[in-house]
Amino acid sequence: MPSAKLTADVATLGSKFKVLSTSEFRGETTLVLEREAIHEACRIARDEMSFNFLLDVSGVDNFGVDPRFEVVYELYSMARGEWLRFKVQVSEDDLTVPTISDLWATADWHEREAFDMYGIRFTGHADLRRILMWEGYPFYPLRKDFPLGGRASDAPDVAFSRAAPLEGGPFVTVPTTATTKDREPRSRSTE
Amino acid sequence: MTETSPVAYDSKVEGNVIITKVDAAMNWMRKNSLWPMPMGLACCAIELMAAGASRFDIARFGAEVMRFSPRQSDVMIVAGTVTYKMALAVKRIWDQMPEPKWCIAMGACASSGGMYRSYSVLQGIDQLIPVDVYIAGCPPRPEALLEGLMRLQRKIDGEHPLREQKRELIESFS
Numbered sequence: 001m002p003s004a005k006l007t008a009d010v011a012t013l014g015s016k017f018k019v020l021s022t023s024e025f026r027g028e029t030t031l032v033l034e035r036e037a038i039h040e041a042c043r044i045a046r047d048e049m050s051f052n053f054l055l056d057v058s059g060v061d062n063f064g065v066d067p068r069f070e071v072v073y074e075l076y077s078m079a080r081g082e083w084l085r086f087k088v089q090v091s092e093d094d095l096t097v098p099t100i101s102d103l104w105a106t107a108d109w110h111e112r113e114a115f116d117m118y119g120i121r122f123t124g125h126a127d128l129r130r131i132l133m134w135e136g137y138p139f140y141p142l143r144k145d146f147p148l149g150g151r152a153s154d155a156p157d158v159a160f161s162r163a164a165p166l167e168g169g170p171f172v173t174v175p176t177t178a179t180t181k182d183r184e185p186r187s188r189s190t191e
Numbered sequence: 192m193t194e195t196s197p198v199a200y201d202s203k204v205e206g207n208v209i210i211t212k213v214d215a216a217m218n219w220m221r222k223n224s225l226w227p228m229p230m231g232l233a234c235c236a237i238e239l240m241a242a243g244a245s246r247f248d249i250a251r252f253g254a255e256v257m258r259f260s261p262r263q264s265d266v267m268i269v270a271g272t273v274t275y276k277m278a279l280a281v282k283r284i285w286d287q288m289p290e291p292k293w294c295i296a297m298g299a300c301a302s303s304g305g306m307y308r309s310y311s312v313l314q315g316i317d318q319l320i321p322v323d324v325y326i327a328g329c330p331p332r333p334e335a336l337l338e339g340l341m342r343l344q345r346k347i348d349g350e351h352p353l354r355e356q357k358r359e360l361i362e363s364f365s
Contacts, residue, residue, distance in 0.1 A: 161275045
């Protein structure tokens with residue numbers, strides 16, 4: 001159960017912004033907000049509700065669902081020991097989200113990672129470069145439609161990449177109550 | 192009193208002369224002072240460090256002088272996962288090493304990409320630079336690295352450096 005303070009905070013946020021949905025799971029409260037509201041909601045959560053610690057910013061690719069992408073913000077209150085989670089949904093056509101790197105410096109690299117892996121552009125970010133892959137890499141490798149073994153690319157004098165041999169893979173497990181032999185990772189097509 | 196002077200035999204130089212082939216002498220010097228360029232990229236580098244430390248003591252094979260400058264090293268030990276982002280840097284360091292030079296691919300990742308059948312990992316360093324010895328293991332034990340080093344020493348022993356130099360010289364004239 002969320003504390004009375006957290007319930008009040010959620011109500012306050014609900015009165016200020018259009019909350020698309022609210023859910024609670026094992027004491028963790030999640031609010032799905034509109035994209036335009038995320039910066040102001042984070043600022044209010046930080047300055048007026050003591051959620052002063054940004055744990056993580058991450059991207060999610062719900063391939064086949066519209067809107068396809070999600071950005072998840074994990075907030076934590078040092079004073080109260082409580083979590084608050086914001087989610088923002090973005091479609092593939094307009095893959096931009098306002099940055100919150102001016103509120104938390106740590107969001108700088110988190111947003112760069114989400115940009116690198118999913119191609120989500122954070123508007124207002126001061127230095128939105130790739131962080132794990134190299135400059136000139138043309139793909140976003142954590143998207144669901146990107147093959148596990150990768151694709152061939154060439155960035156002269158920087159790096160290149162080739163598709164890795166998967167021997168008919170990818171190797172996936174199957175949830176089953178049968179023997180371990182049936183469960184273990186094997187080369188199966190993703191039909 | 193008669194004076195004797197040594198004509199054919201000089202006791203002063205006894206024990207200081209060894210007759211051998213130049214090829215053999217060069218090989219002997221090369222293989223017993225293989226200075227490694229430690230290209231430690233992942234957990235294999237920990238085993239490489241263990242091989243350099245006192246318990247396994249790679250100095251017994253003359254390869255204890257880990258040179259972090261490619262200009263001073265003879266053998267590149269690629270120890271770990273080579274990502275595509277790192278691959279061209281490894282190649283560049285390899286190009287900076289002076290001849291003669293050798294390469295040991297230490298562990299599964301450096302040899303073949305290992306368990307990383309992934310978009311970000313080079314599937315074996317032999318796609319970029321010629322490898323002399325592959326060492327299996329994930330990571331290999333220090334003994335396995337020493338075994339690989341001894342294999343490389345044996346390989347160097349079979350080379351003909353002077354003959355190669357002569358051949359290159361003659362080719363440069365023609």
